[in-house]
Amino acid sequence: xxxxxxxxxxxxxxxxxxxxxxxxxxxxxxxxxxxxxxxxxxxxxxxxxxxxxxxxxxxxxxxxxxxxxxxxxxxxxxxxxxxxxxxxxxxxxxxxxxxxxxxxxxxxxxxxxxxxxxxxxxxxxxxxxxxxxxxxxxxxxxxxxxxxxxxxxxxxxxxxxxxxxxxxxxxxxxxxxxxxxxxxxxxxxxxxxxxxxxxxxxxxxxxxxxxxxxxxxxxxxxxxxxxxxxxxxxxxxxxxxxxxxxxxxxxxxxxxxxxxxxx
Amino acid sequence: xxxxxxxxxxxxxxxxxxxxxxxxxxxxxxxxxxxxxxxxxxxxxxxxxxxxxxxxxxxxxxxxxxxxxxxxxxxxxxxxxxxxxxxxxxxxxxxxxxxxxxxxxxxxxxxxxxxxxxxxxxxxxxxxxxxxxxxxxxxxxxxxxxxxxxxxxxxxxxxxxxxxxxxxxxxxxxxxxxxxxxxxxxxxxxxxxxxxxxxxxxxxxxxxxxxxxxxxxxxxxxxxxxxxxxxxxxxxxxxxxxxxxxxxxxxxxxxxxxxxxxxxxxxxxxxxxxxxxxxxxxxxxxxxxxxxxxxxxxxxxxxxxxxxxxxxxxxxxxxxxxxxxxxxxxxxxxxxxxxxxxxxxxxxxxxxxxxxxxxxxxxxxxxxxxxxxxxxxxxxxxxxxxxxxxxxxxxxxxxxxxxxxxxxxxxxxxxx
Numbered sequence: 268x269x270x271x272x273x274x275x276x277x278x279x280x281x282x283x284x285x286x287x288x289x290x291x292x293x294x295x296x297x298x299x300x301x302x303x304x305x306x307x308x309x310x311x312x313x314x315x316x317x318x319x320x321x322x323x324x325x326x327x328x329x330x331x332x333x334x335x336x337x338x339x340x341x342x343x344x345x346x347x348x349x350x351x352x353x354x355x356x357x358x359x360x361x362x363x364x365x366x367x368x369x370x371x372x373x374x375x376x377x378x379x380x381x382x383x384x385x386x387x388x389x390x391x392x393x394x395x396x397x398x399x400x401x402x403x404x405x406x407x408x409x410x411x412x413x414x415x416x417x418x419x420x421x422x423x424x425x426x427x428x429x430x431x432x433x434x435x436x437x438x439x440x441x442x443x444x445x446x447x448x449x450x451x452x453x454x455x456x457x458x459x460x461x462x463x464x465x466x467x468x469x470x471x472x473x474x475x476x477x478x479x480x481x482x483x484x485x486x487x488x489x490x491x492x493x494x495x496x497x498x499x500x501x502x503x504x505x506x507x508x509x510x511x512x513x514x515x516x517x518x519x520x521x522x523x524x525x526x527x528x529x530x
Numbered sequence: 531x532x533x534x535x536x537x538x539x540x541x542x543x544x545x546x547x548x549x550x551x552x553x554x555x556x557x558x559x560x561x562x563x564x565x566x567x568x569x570x571x572x573x574x575x576x577x578x579x580x581x582x583x584x585x586x587x588x589x590x591x592x593x594x595x596x597x598x599x600x601x602x603x604x605x606x607x608x609x610x611x612x613x614x615x616x617x618x619x620x621x622x623x624x625x626x627x628x629x630x631x632x633x634x635x636x637x638x639x640x641x642x643x644x645x646x647x648x649x650x651x652x653x654x655x656x657x658x659x660x661x662x663x664x665x666x667x668x669x670x671x672x673x674x675x676x677x678x679x680x681x682x683x684x685x686x687x688x689x690x691x692x693x694x695x696x697x698x699x700x701x702x703x704x705x706x707x708x709x710x711x712x713x714x715x716x717x718x719x720x721x722x723x724x725x726x727x728x729x730x731x732x733x734x735x736x737x738x739x740x741x742x743x744x745x746x747x748x749x750x751x752x753x754x755x756x757x758x759x760x761x762x763x764x765x766x767x768x769x770x771x772x773x774x775x776x777x778x779x780x781x782x783x784x785x786x787x788x789x790x791x792x793x794x795x796x797x798x799x800x801x802x803x804x805x806x807x808x809x810x811x812x813x814x815x816x817x818x819x820x821x822x823x824x825x826x827x828x829x830x831x832x833x834x835x836x837x838x839x840x841x842x843x844x845x846x847x848x849x850x851x852x853x854x855x856x857x858x859x860x861x862x863x864x865x866x867x868x869x870x871x872x873x874x875x876x877x878x879x880x881x882x883x884x885x886x887x888x889x890x891x892x893x894x895x896x897x898x899x900x901x902x903x904x905x906x907x908x909x910x911x912x913x914x915x916x917x918x919x920x921x922x923x924x925x926x927x928x929x930x931x932x933x934x935x936x937x938x939x940x941x942x943x944x945x946x
Contacts, residue, residue, distance in 0.1 A: 322836045323708065323821060325715045326558045332702055344833040370556060371820045375834025397556040397820065401546065422560040424722055429563055447560055448720040 270363040270391045271416050271439040274313055275474045275495070285440075285496025286311055286487070286527035287476055288520055289367065291318035291334035292351050293343030294507055300338075303507070304355050306517045308362045311524025314476075315355075316394065316498065319348050319368030326396045328451035330501040333508055345372045345381075349388040356389035365418060365439070367394040370406065378406055382413040392416030392439045400432045407436050420444050421467055421475075430470050440474040441467055443494065448479065451501030455480035461493035487526030497527045539786035539863050542854065547736020547824075550860060552853035555735040557823045560719045569737040571642050576744070581637065588633050592666070593623045595630075595748065599756035599914070604884040612907035614900055615765070616917040617753045617781065620890065626919035627749060627777045628659040628730060634745035636663045639726035646670045646725045650714040652679055652707035652773065653845030653892065654686025655919055656730030661695035671695040674714045677705035679844045686923050704838040707773075707848045711822050731774025732852030735823030739852050746780025753914055754784050761912060767792040767903075770916040771896040772866070773810065773846035775855045777918035786863060795855060796899045798846035799868035800839070810839035811868040812851040813859050826853040842871040842927065843891035845919070873898040875931055878921065890919030891927065 268276075278285050288307055293300050307315050320338040324331060352364055366385065373381045373395065385393070393410055400407075400419070407417040416439030424447060425433050434441065443464060445455035460477055467475050477490050478498030491497040502523070506516045542549040555565060575581040589595040598618045606614045619627040639647060647669050651657030657673040664671035673690055677699040680687050690697050703709035718727045732739045732746070750768075757765050768785055770778035772795045785791045800809035809815060812827040819828040821836055829837040829849035839849045858864040869877075874891055877898035881889045889897060896915045904913060921928070929936045 320835075322703070323712050325712050325822070326560075326719060328716070329702075339835060346833075369820075371828075371830070371836070372834035374820050374825075375830065375832075396558050397823070399555060399557060399559050399562045401555045401562065420559045422558075424560050424563045426563065433559065444560065447722050449716045452720065 269414070269416050269439065270361065271314065271365070274363050275440065278313060284491040284527050284530045285313045285474065285476060286491070286524040287314040287316060287478070287496055287498040288312045288503055288523070289316040289318060289498060289500030290507070291320060291331065291338050291504060292348040293320060293338035293341055294334040294504065295337045296341045297343065297347060297351065299513060301351055301354055303513050303516060304351065305358060306513060307520065308359055310517045310520040311528060312362070312520060313496070314363045314365060316365045316367045316500070317348065317352060319345060319366055319372060321369040321372060324369060326449055328449040328501060330451040330505050330508065334504045345376055349384055352388040352390050363391040364389060365392040365394055366390050368396070370395050370397050373406065378409055382410055382415065386413055386415060390415065392418050394418045394420070394442060396420070400435065403436050411436065411438060418442055423447050423463065427466070430467065434471045437473060440476050440495070441471060442498070443467060443475055443477045445477050445479045445481070445490070450479055453480050454482070455486065455490055457489040457493050460490060464494045484522045484526030487523045488530045491527035491530035499523050540783065542857065543736060543740050549854045549857035551818070552826050552856040553736055553739055553824050555823065556820050556825065557735045558719060560722060564722055565735050567642070571638060572737050572741050575638055575641065584637055585634060589630070589748065593629050593633070594621065596752040596756070597621050599753055599760060601760070602885050605881070608880070608884050609901060609904040611909065612767070612904040612911035612913050613909065614904060615757070615912065615914045617749060617914055619749055619777065619916060619918045620893070620920035624655070624659045624662050625922065626655040626659065626890065627746060627780060628656045629662065630748055630780065631730070631742045631745040631776060632656070632659040632663045632728060634741070635726070635728045636667060636669070639728070640667065642726065644724060644726035646672070646721065647728050648672045648674065648714050648717050648725055649728045649730060650674045650707065650710040651730060652676070652710070652847055653843065653890070654679070654683040654690065654923060655845060657695070657697070658686050658689050658693070660728050661690040661693035664695065665693045672717065673697050674700050674710040674717070676707060676710045677701045679706055682927060683844055683923060684926070706838065707844070708836065708838070715822070731776040732779045732854060733774045733822060733824055733826065733850060739824065739854055742776050743779040743783055743854060746776050747783045749777065749780035749916065750782060750784035753781060757912070757914065764788055764791055765912040765914045766790070767794060767911065767913045769794045769796060769896045769899055769913060771796045771846065771892045771918065772851060772855065773798065773848045773892065774850070775852040777916050779852060779854060781914070781916045782864060793864040794899065795864055795866045796895045797866060797868040798841035798843055798895055799870040800841045802870055803868050807837050808840040809868065810841045810846050810848060812849060813855065813866040814868045816849070818856065821850055824853045826850050826856045827859070842874065842931065843895065845890070845892045846895065867899055869895040869898040875928065877901055878928060887917065888921035889917060890921045891924045893918050
């Protein structure tokens with residue numbers, strides 16, 4: 268059982284929805300980013316998604332593209348992202364961390380070495396946007412074997428015929444992408460999302476968390492009420508991009524998590 | 531390589547879309563169902579005589595195929611060695627090989643009921659070809675082009691707009707072809723239901739590398755027949771320039787199992803492959819990685835971050851290369867070399883002066899390698915180089931490098 272499984276079991280026992288937040292590791296710099304990540308659990312974050320910066324984030328909108336550029340300009344690397352997780356784990360042994368990014372930096376390091384290092388750094392799960400089920404042999408299966416969750420994205424284009432394939436090697440939770448599009452673009456609508464979540468839940472026992480297009484406490488609550496939880500990324504990252512102090516960003520995160528937790 | 535001698539080099543990709551370890555389908559889940567349906571549709575079209583009848587008709591009457599195989603007599607004399615033939619794909623409608631592939635993809639898009647076409651472009655040749663075919667069929671066309679390329683390829687931007695396409699300058703990254711491809715993918719993932727992504731080269735997720743190769747293979751098929759007619763035998767060496775590598779794959783593919791034919795791909799060496807990555811020679815200066823839906827050789831740093839390429843030629847300015855080239859490189863069936871900006875510019879001028887052909891900067895790289903090897907080869911050695919595009923679009927760039935002031939109507943040198 269990973270920290271992710273334990274966290275969802277705990278939330279389930281409390282009858283609570285999950286709040287998941289995304290921040291880019293090293294944005295705008297290592298120290299500020301670490302301070303922010305350390306503050307997330309106190310701001311009501313149940314699962315931390317830690318973005319791994321990449322030069323070519325093809326599924327991301329401008330907000331997260333720019334965050335990645337700021338991080339890379341500040342000297343962020345895969346190794347420093349692992350270092351950040353290691354530092355965080357010195358003060359928090361419970362909150363799950365999911366590393367989210369693209370495959371090339373991981374492939375470049377070597378999958379075997381990466382998995383060992385990620386495990387040692389206290390990473391619990393991976394979301395790798397450009398690895399669909401067709402490429403499971405690359406990282407998904409080795410990650411599961413190494414005791415890390417591999418969290419799959421399901422999307423509005425994942426039809427009933429394809430859904431079993433998407434769910435097959437997924438663990439931890441299912442991340443439902445609420446829109447066809449990139450991060451931080453269109454707004455998710457609870458009325459569209461509800462039936463889709465129900466469709467996925469009928470096919471799996473895993474929690475279904477919804478992300479993309481959630482940017483306010485109201486939206487966080489509305490989406491969490493029709494799913495097992497909500498993810499907010501771009502709206503938080505935009506605050507960092509605007510140069511807001513960590514305390515202010517965390518206060519905003521608290522309003523979002525209150526939204527999801529009141530659902 | 532020894533084992534491969536008993537097998538065909540033409541059987542790839544496998545069911546996973548791989549050429550050896552290269553290729554694959556590294557895309558987000560949103561795109562996956564679309565890529566699978568594209569593959570299904572393409573497999574159907576490939577064996578449908580009506581699909582190829584439509585292609586043949588358009589190739590002949592709209593594009594102007596077959597393109598000539600031309601014996602470059604004065605160039606051959608000048609170089610004093612091997613006999614040099616040029617496959618004249620620069621004579622195609624729109625001035626490059628790009629339209630061979632665009633026609634195939636747009637006919638597929640129509641069969642799939644897609645009404646909106648998107649494309650990425652570097653030099654603008656693929657963008658112009660896509661805008662052209664979209665105009666012909668009355669389809670909405672959106673072209674992503676790096677902001678840097680928009681500036682250095684202004685004539686092609688204007689052409690695309692005349693043809694009714696919307697050209698979107700891409701400012702992310704360094705504003706070149708790689709960044710245009712990222713934004714095209716972002717558009718596609720957003721408008722997945724009505725949009726067809728017309729990729730301009732033999733890269734991207736399966737089935738694109740194979741499909742684009744198949745459409746471009748008309749180049750090599752024609753060249754082979756034309757050479758048999760002209761010389762009664764196969765060429766000894768075939769040479770093409772490589773950015774993503776579609777004109778090269780098109781020429782190479784029909785010759786892959788002709789073991790006597792030397793195959794040479796020419797990458798853009800920019801300012802020189804050893805100088806701080808100011809080049810686009812992925813095979814010579816890169817290593818395998820995953821980008822834009824496929825595994826292939828990429829220019830990248832130690833952390834797996836993608837580096838920006840550099841070349842005088844906007845059409846070669848891409849940090850990757852088609853996966854089939856990576857495979858041909860590793861199995862040793864094709865040889866890959868690089869040519870610098872300076873060498874390409876010299877070839878550009880020599881071609882103008884000896885043959886009365888203004889080549890694009892892209893095939894000027896291939897020609898520069900011909901200039902290197904032809905003098906050392908015997909007179910009965912036959913080379914085919916792929917003249918894949920004409921140079922009208924490049925005259926401003928070349929003028930700048932040669933210090934010629936285009937705004938001066940007297941035509942004097944800039945520093946006169």
